[in-house]
Amino acid sequence: SNNIIVAIDGYSSCGKSTLAKALAKKLHYIYVDSGAMYRAVALYFLRNNIDMSDHAQIEEALKNIHLNFHSRDYETHITLNDEEVSEEIRQMPVSEKVSEVAALKEVRREMVKQQQRMGKSKNIVMDGRDIGTAVFPHASLKLFMTADPSVRAQRRYDEIHLKNPEVTLEDIFENIAHRDYQDTTRAESPLVRAEDAVILDNTNLTPEQQLQFALERIEALK
Numbered sequence: 001s002n003n004i005i006v007a008i009d010g011y012s013s014c015g016k017s018t019l020a021k022a023l024a025k026k027l028h029y030i031y032v033d034s035g036a037m038y039r040a041v042a043l044y045f046l047r048n049n050i051d052m053s054d055h056a057q058i059e060e061a062l063k064n065i066h067l068n069f070h071s072r073d074y075e076t077h078i079t080l081n082d083e084e085v086s087e088e089i090r091q092m093p094v095s096e097k098v099s100e101v102a103a104l105k106e107v108r109r110e111m112v113k114q115q116q117r118m119g120k121s122k123n124i125v126m127d128g129r130d131i132g133t134a135v136f137p138h139a140s141l142k143l144f145m146t147a148d149p150s151v152r153a154q155r156r157y158d159e160i161h162l163k164n165p166e167v168t169l170e171d172i173f174e175n176i177a178h179r180d181y182q183d184t185t186r187a188e189s190p191l192v193r194a195e196d197a198v199i200l201d202n203t204n205l206t207p208e209q210q211l212q213f214a215l216e217r218i219e220a221l222k
């Protein structure tokens with residue numbers, strides 16, 4: 001098929017979803033936040049006390065998890081078994097659990113399968129950790145985003161502070177560092193730059209500059 005797939009990978013809180021959303025909106029592509037899927041699975045695991053060392057329990061849980069996106073406005077709206085969980089998956093309990101859950105090979109296999117299905121025939125922008133390496137190794141364009149860790153923590157803090165005044169900048173910094181460590185060192189499709197991915201360090205770039213950077217590269221594909 002000749003649909004366009006833009007894969008955006010990178011470290012935690014690098015602005016991947018901000019760029020992915022802006023790009024999808026501008027080009028009228030579908031936007032898929034793959035991290036939201038792992039977060040929703042983590043929420044289910046938390047609520048149901050799934051034992052992560054028990055493979056049968058993991059498989060059973062995955063059979064009982066049904067995820068759906070409703071991306072009517074390019075924001076992430078995700079349901080877990082028909083319950084809207086878009087807010088809850090951003091809270092600290094899920095952020096603290098998600099990287100462990102995402103390291104499970106059964107979980108990855110199932111999520112990757114669903115993600116590949118979404119990119120079958122439509123133009124799509126998907127962000128995550130393994131989109132250019134495992135989900136769409138033949139993506140039309142691959143971006144790998146990085147930014148200074150303290151800049152990343154500050155941005156995330158500014159984003160959630162009003163709704164979560166109890167969370168400190170330090171909590172966020174530590175969570176980001178923890179997830180980066182987990183995500184880059186896990187056995188199953190770790191976070192790594194695909195050889196053909198373009199690096200985008202946005203420490204000193206505005207969202208508008210990042211969008212221009214990506215648009216120019218998409219334009220160059222044509």
Ligand code: C5P
Pocket residue numbers: 012013034035036038039098099100102103127128129130131179180183
């Ligand atoms: O993108 P976001 O930060 O919301 O992702 C949450 C977590 O989900 C990541 O820290 C990572 O552990 C996991 N993830 C992943 N593969 C993806 C997307 C997210 O392992 N494609």
